[in-house]
Amino acid sequence: MPRLIDFGPEDPAPIRTATLWAALAAGILSMLLLGEGLAVNTIIVAVPATLAVYAAGRRAGRRPRAWALVWGVSGLALLMVPALHAAQWPTFFAVITALGAGSLALHGGRTWPAVLLGPIGAFTSLVTGQVWAWQGLRERVGGDRGHLVPILRALVVAAVLLLVFGMLFAGADAAFADLLGSLVPDVSVSDGPWRVLLFALGLFGTLAVAHTAAAPTHWDRVPVPAGRARSRVEWALPLVGLVALFAVFNAVQLAVLFGGYDAVLKETGQTYAEYARQGFWQLLMATLLTLLVIVVALRWAPRTRSSDRTLVRGVLGTLCALALVVVASAVRRMDMYVEAYGLTRLRISVLTMELWLGLVIVLIMAAGVWGARRLPRAVAASAVAGVLVFGLASPDALIAERNVERYETTGRFDLAYAKGLSADAVPAMDRLKEPLRSCALWDIRADLDERDDTPWYATSWGDVEARRILDERPVSPGASRPACGALGTETGTEYR
Numbered sequence: 244m245p246r247l248i249d250f251g252p253e254d255p256a257p258i259r260t261a262t263l264w265a266a267l268a269a270g271i272l273s274m275l276l277l278g279e280g281l282a283v284n285t286i287i288v289a290v291p292a293t294l295a296v297y298a299a300g301r302r303a304g305r306r307p308r309a310w311a312l313v314w315g316v317s318g319l320a321l322l323m324v325p326a327l328h329a330a331q332w333p334t335f336f337a338v339i340t341a342l343g344a345g346s347l348a349l350h351g352g353r354t355w356p357a358v359l360l361g362p363i364g365a366f367t368s369l370v371t372g373q374v375w376a377w378q379g380l381r382e383r384v385g386g387d388r389g390h391l392v393p394i395l396r397a398l399v400v401a402a403v404l405l406l407v408f409g410m411l412f413a414g415a416d417a418a419f420a421d422l423l424g425s426l427v428p429d430v431s432v433s434d435g436p437w438r439v440l441l442f443a444l445g446l447f448g449t450l451a452v453a454h455t456a457a458a459p460t461h462w463d464r465v466p467v468p469a470g471r472a473r474s475r476v477e478w479a480l481p482l483v484g485l486v487a488l489f490a491v492f493n494a495v496q497l498a499v500l501f502g503g504y505d506a507v508l509k510e511t512g513q514t515y516a517e518y519a520r521q522g523f524w525q526l527l528m529a530t531l532l533t534l535l536v537i538v539v540a541l542r543w544a545p546r547t548r549s550s551d552r553t554l555v556r557g558v559l560g561t562l563c564a565l566a567l568v569v570v571a572s573a574v575r576r577m578d579m580y581v582e583a584y585g586l587t588r589l590r591i592s593v594l595t596m597e598l599w600l601g602l603v604i605v606l607i608m609a610a611g612v613w614g615a616r617r618l619p620r621a622v623a624a625s626a627v628a629g630v631l632v633f634g635l636a637s638p639d640a641l642i643a644e645r646n647v648e649r650y651e652t653t654g655r656f657d658l659a660y661a662k663g664l665s666a667d668a669v670p671a672m673d674r675l676k677e678p679l680r681s682c683a684l685w686d687i688r689a690d691l692d693e694r695d696d697t698p699w700y701a702t703s704w705g706d707v708e709a710r711r712i713l714d715e716r717p718v719s720p721g722a723s724r725p726a727c728g729a730l731g732t733e734t735g736t737e738y739r
Contacts, residue, residue: 469542
């Protein structure tokens with residue numbers, strides 16, 4: 244059992260004044276900007292937090308390396324997702340992944356423990372970071388509280404002056420009042436506890452990540468014991484049987500799935516949609532289990548002689564290649580399913596997951612040829628890139644685009660589902676014919692009207708574009724919920 248001190252953080256260098264000011268700025272910006280939702284405000288808050296990290300790392304003598312820059316830039320790019328698109332569910336994945344990428348940038352590391360534990364490593368500094376900051380603050384005031392009073396007094400005087408003169412100028416000029424109103428959030432007394440929580444989140448979170456930059460946990464030092472090697476027969480016999488099963492299954496898939504509609508109907512007696520729905524989830528689970536089998540097999544692989552390594556590469560390489568055919572089969576089934584029933588958030592999410600699992604298999608095959616030293620970071624980078632591409636592609640817009648194309652081809656459209664999409668779907672659904680267009684956009688228009696007073700920093704580009712389209716071509720006043728319900732579109736059945 245390794246001791247915590249073996250890979251724990253070292254004593255950090257004293258905190259810099261620039262780090263303290265940057266953390267205070269992050270806390271204030273969080274309090275003022277994050278209360279109404281996430282959009283470009285996430286980038287604004289990230290700027291002082293990044294400066295605090297940079298100052299703390301430089302004070303500790305750390306220089307940004309190539310992979311640290313990759314993780315850091317990827318994290319900032321992920322924060323662009325809420326600024327560009329209105330849908331909240333890709334935003335959630337993007338922000339969580341951005342935090343993980345940022346933590347990887349702080350810790351570094353290339354081993355599996357570093358990659359897997361790095362994203363949660365910054366949480367270890369939530370307490371130590373505050374102690375570190377308090378010690379630095381006490382040093383700056385000489386340990387005497389009396390030296391702190393002039394600083395607090397200056398801050399209070401500055402705040403009072405800005406408030407008084409800001410109110411006077413706002414009363415003197417309407418244009419200035421409008422500008423000030425758009426820049427300064429409307430904070431009510433009832434929002435007080437929430438704003439205090441946001442301030443604490445920004446301040447303490449920034450101090451935690453700055454402390455991590457000054458004294459990261461060395462997850463690379465966590466030992467990973469090697470698995471006990473098995474004999475060739477004990478290791479290879481189960482895998483060879485599995486490879487044979489994959490080969491037979493893939494032969495059937497190639498004959499049936501890629502043989503067209505007539506082949507599916509002849510071989511199974513099912514329609515395309517029924518055949519796809521029956522097998523996609525099983526194939527997704529099979530892909531996950533294949534990765535698990537590969538991981539376990541690598542730990543037990545015989546490795547005494549060079550011929551052992553050749554055997555391992557041959558068997559696992561064949562299994563990976565056959566697993567890619569399973570991935571292609573699953574993707575094809577989902578495509579058939581979407582053709583029959585349309586695209587949804589769940590379907591596009593699991594399809595993306597299946598494609599990413601296929602990429603992981605390709606990376607494992609590449610590691611078998613060129614070595615596995617870069618594999619942990621490559622897998623993590625592929626996950627970060629996948630979430631980034633998924634968010635920037637605007638899933639709700641893709642769903643609407645695919646379903647509108649399906650309507651134009653088949654005349655079928657799931658109106659009840661379309662009403663639940665975000666404002667990102669407006670450009671695609673704007674192509675629908677009336678009264679279907681107004682029925683599909685009615686709820687989105689109502690939601691935008693309810694959020695009409697949302698400040699600029701909490702408004703995404705997707706919301707702005709949707710408002711522009713709906714202002715140019717308003718929805719029909721008769722497309723209310725009762726009116727659309729009279730068309731038989733409220734039951735979840737497809738509009739024909």
